Amino acid sequence: MNTGALLRLVRPPNVFTAFADALAGLLILRGLGVTAAPGAGRVILASGCLYLAGIVLNDVFDREIDARERPTRPIPKGEIGVRFAALLGAGLMLAGVGLAASVGRSPAIVAAALAGCILAYDGGLKHTRVGPLVMGACRGLDVTMALSTGLALDGRWPPLAIAGPAVLALYITGLTYIARDEVDGNTTRRARTGLVVIAAVALAALAGLAVAAGLPRSPLAWPWVALALGLAWRNWAPVWHRHDGPSTGRAIGGGIMLVPVIDATLAAVAGCPILALGVLALIAPALVLKQFFSPT
Numbered sequence: 304m305n306t307g308a309l310l311r312l313v314r315p316p317n318v319f320t321a322f323a324d325a326l327a328g329l330l331i332l333r334g335l336g337v338t339a340a341p342g343a344g345r346v347i348l349a350s351g352c353l354y355l356a357g358i359v360l361n362d363v364f365d366r367e368i369d370a371r372e373r374p375t376r377p378i379p380k381g382e383i384g385v386r387f388a389a390l391l392g393a394g395l396m397l398a399g400v401g402l403a404a405s406v407g408r409s410p411a412i413v414a415a416a417l418a419g420c421i422l423a424y425d426g427g428l429k430h431t432r433v434g435p436l437v438m439g440a441c442r443g444l445d446v447t448m449a450l451s452t453g454l455a456l457d458g459r460w461p462p463l464a465i466a467g468p469a470v471l472a473l474y475i476t477g478l479t480y481i482a483r484d485e486v487d488g489n490t491t492r493r494a495r496t497g498l499v500v501i502a503a504v505a506l507a508a509l510a511g512l513a514v515a516a517g518l519p520r521s522p523l524a525w526p527w528v529a530l531a532l533g534l535a536w537r538n539w540a541p542v543w544h545r546h547d548g549p550s551t552g553r554a555i556g557g558g559i560m561l562v563p564v565i566d567a568t569l570a571a572v573a574g575c576p577i578l579a580l581g582v583l584a585l586i587a588p589a590l591v592l593k594q595f596f597s598p599t
Contacts, residue, residue: 308382312362312391313355316598319589320562321354321445322347323582324471327566328449330582334520334574335461340407343452349406349414350445352399357421357441359392364425396421409451417444435479442562443472446569463518467569470508474565477501481542482555494546498539505532512572520574527571527579531564556598560586 325347332339362369362378363385370379377383396418403414424437446468454460477500481493512518512528519525538557542550567582589598 305382308377308380310596312359312377312383312388314358314598315596316589316592317358317559318351318354319585319592320559320566321350323563323566323585324442324445325350325449326582326585327467327570327579328446329452330570330575330578331446331464331467331573332450332453333578334570334572335463337453339453340410342406343449345402345406346410346414346449346452349399349402349410350448352395352402353414353417353421353445356392356395356399356418357425359388359395360421360425361429363388363392364427403448406452409454409456410448412456413444413448413451417441417448420444434483435476438479439472439474439476442475443468446471446566462515463573466508466511467573470504470569471562471565473504474501475562477504478555478558481546481551481558491546494542494551498543501535501539505535519572521571521576523576524568524571524574527568527576531561531568534561534564556593559598560589560593563589 329339329343329346362376366378366385369376374380378385378388400411400414400418404411420437420441424434424441428434428437450460450464450468454464477497480500481497483493509528509532519528538554538561542554563583563586567579570576570579570582
């Protein structure tokens with residue numbers, strides 16, 4: 304085993320999108336005027352560990368499928384052993400839950416729920432109809448884990464603290480639905496159904512902002528909303544007419560890179576439009592690493 308093979312196994316570009324989820328959650332708390340627990344920043348590392356665990360365990364469970372569809376991946380290629388990968392994935396998952404637990408009881412519970420969803424998805428649900436919803440739940444729980452460092456699970460949550468994770472979860476649901484046929488290309492029905500879901504999420508979010516009192520909490524959030532919608536249109540619109548394997552793959556990669564933009568927009572809407580730049584900045588290392596490692 305070499306370092307290059309290990310990096311290809313964990314697919315490092317996307318871990319920065321997980322960091323963005325957690326950081327956005329912390330900024331939403333700040334915008335809402337809620338004080339996070341001491342050491343809350345550790346949930347950012349917890350988010351990264353859990354995300355990487357999911358990536359590694361996905362390849363462990365899918366090693367036979369990958370042998371047919373993606374034979375150059377480290378496990379089917381024989382560069383990394385299945386036992387080592389399984390232990391690595393389990394270790395990363397335990398580290399993620401442990402880091403969250405070191406912050407408090409609520410983050411620990413959410414991290415455990417997130418770990419359960421990751422295992423359920425990787426272990427077989429990804430091939431069922433509920434697979435996209437489970438993957439969406441993983442992203443929503445990622446943001447929720449950060450929010451739970453300041454909001455008790457048994458308490459009353461502000462609407463934005465509920466809507467933020469829900470928007471990201473539904474976006475990822477649509478993306479995952481389209482990604483199911485990333486290798487061979489989508490049918491027109493699947494591609495357009497996924498796109499309709501993503502468009503519906505965007506319209507629902509806009510409608511929510513239009514009718515919700517006091518939102519966005521800063522007028523500077525509107526440029527963020529425009530940026531997110533513009534980039535989403537640029538990335539996804541071509542898939543409506545062209546959804547072969549390569550086109551779908553490019554759109555999925557670009558769609559994942561949109562996650563920090565969505566996270567930054569959520570932080571801006573919550574009242575942190577300047578600090579949201581820190582969330583957006585996480586896309587930079589992801590884009591750089593994307594040139595060397597596949598994000599999907």
